[in-house]
Amino acid sequence: MAADPRAVLVTGGAGYIGSHAAKALHRAGRRVVVLDSLVAGHRAAVRFGPLVEAEVADVEAVRRALRDHDIGAVMHFAAFLDVGESVRAPVRYYRNNVTGALSVLEAMAAESVRCFVFSSTCATYGEPIETPIGEHHPQAPINSYGESKLAVERALPHFERAYGIRSIALRYFNAAGADPDGELGEDHSPEIHLVPRAIEAAAGGRPLEIFGDDYPTPDGTCLRDYVHVSDLADAHVAALDALVAVGRSGAYNLGSGRPHSVREVIAQVETVTDRSVPRSIAPRRPGDPAILYAAAQKARAELHWAPRCSDLETIVATAWRWHRAHPHGYHGG
Numbered sequence: 001m002a003a004d005p006r007a008v009l010v011t012g013g014a015g016y017i018g019s020h021a022a023k024a025l026h027r028a029g030r031r032v033v034v035l036d037s038l039v040a041g042h043r044a045a046v047r048f049g050p051l052v053e054a055e056v057a058d059v060e061a062v063r064r065a066l067r068d069h070d071i072g073a074v075m076h077f078a079a080f081l082d083v084g085e086s087v088r089a090p091v092r093y094y095r096n097n098v099t100g101a102l103s104v105l106e107a108m109a110a111e112s113v114r115c116f117v118f119s120s121t122c123a124t125y126g127e128p129i130e131t132p133i134g135e136h137h138p139q140a141p142i143n144s145y146g147e148s149k150l151a152v153e154r155a156l157p158h159f160e161r162a163y164g165i166r167s168i169a170l171r172y173f174n175a176a177g178a179d180p181d182g183e184l185g186e187d188h189s190p191e192i193h194l195v196p197r198a199i200e201a202a203a204g205g206r207p208l209e210i211f212g213d214d215y216p217t218p219d220g221t222c223l224r225d226y227v228h229v230s231d232l233a234d235a236h237v238a239a240l241d242a243l244v245a246v247g248r249s250g251a252y253n254l255g256s257g258r259p260h261s262v263r264e265v266i267a268q269v270e271t272v273t274d275r276s277v278p279r280s281i282a283p284r285r286p287g288d289p290a291i292l293y294a295a296a297q298k299a300r301a302e303l304h305w306a307p308r309c310s311d312l313e314t315i316v317a318t319a320w321r322w323h324r325a326h327p328h329g330y331h332g333g
């Protein structure tokens, strides 16, 4: 009997983007099973289907999950994501992000599961030679995080040829914000991303360091493309639908297409929270390109995806709401 294509295994589904994708799938009428080691994920973020507590590198455990739950498609989020750490400790990134993904693909091949949506990143492009960045921009990562994601992207056509696994790689720009219903949010330890860090500073926590104000940008700080995590989640559902309906593998950028500077984000946080963000200027962070933003027309045209809540105000407002309700993340209530 063919597996149910509406049944989706979400690896890393207890994490930030994975949990939002699980919610979007559930809303779209799919059956969700989360596979997560809970090393970085949160049990409390698993609300839309059962949790299989396992490492993605455990091929037997992934095979069992695919079989036991009659899974027809996999969304693979489980990965390490700290760019700075990836420069210091590449072995962790190759082991977890590359070997982990290959284990999932190996399990899928063995169990004849043939739809794969992969969580990739704009870090696969490296230092951009032109902006906005389209999917055909050369992929030349400048850190092992980006390399680890690109290695998996490069493996995908081989798995399609050999085992018939069709796949879509989604290259996110800067994921930010929180579930507009307030059920899910960002809870990394330690927190490194700009929006939650600025909110933490506004709420009286560690002051924010601005990593460099001497970039060749209008206000001297880096420009990034912030995209709401719920919009990313919707794009995963659209990608899976396209994969099932059209059956064509591919890669898509996911961004709002609008660049915002670090100072603009801080100003938005001050407006939304009605508090000041204590900050200082710190040296540039190694590996930070000055400008990254997406040309995301391909996802609009082919996946019929359009961001609905990726304006900076909604991103910050939803993240602030999450922070106020959960100042210590999932564990703090």
Ligand code: UFG
Pocket (backbone or CB within 6 Å): 081, 083, 121, 122, 123, 145, 173, 174, 175, 192, 193, 194, 195, 197, 208, 209, 210, 211, 212, 222, 223, 224, 262, 285, 288, 289, 292
């Ligand atoms: N920044 C600060 N201070 C902070 C944190 C961030 O000034 O405390 C700045 C960064 O220098 C950068 C911007 O805010 O200019 C955004 O930084 P984030 O850490 O929030 O996000 P990144 O742009 O580093 O990371 C994102 C994704 C990665 C992806 C990377 C590609 O989270 O998955 O873009 O460069 F790999």
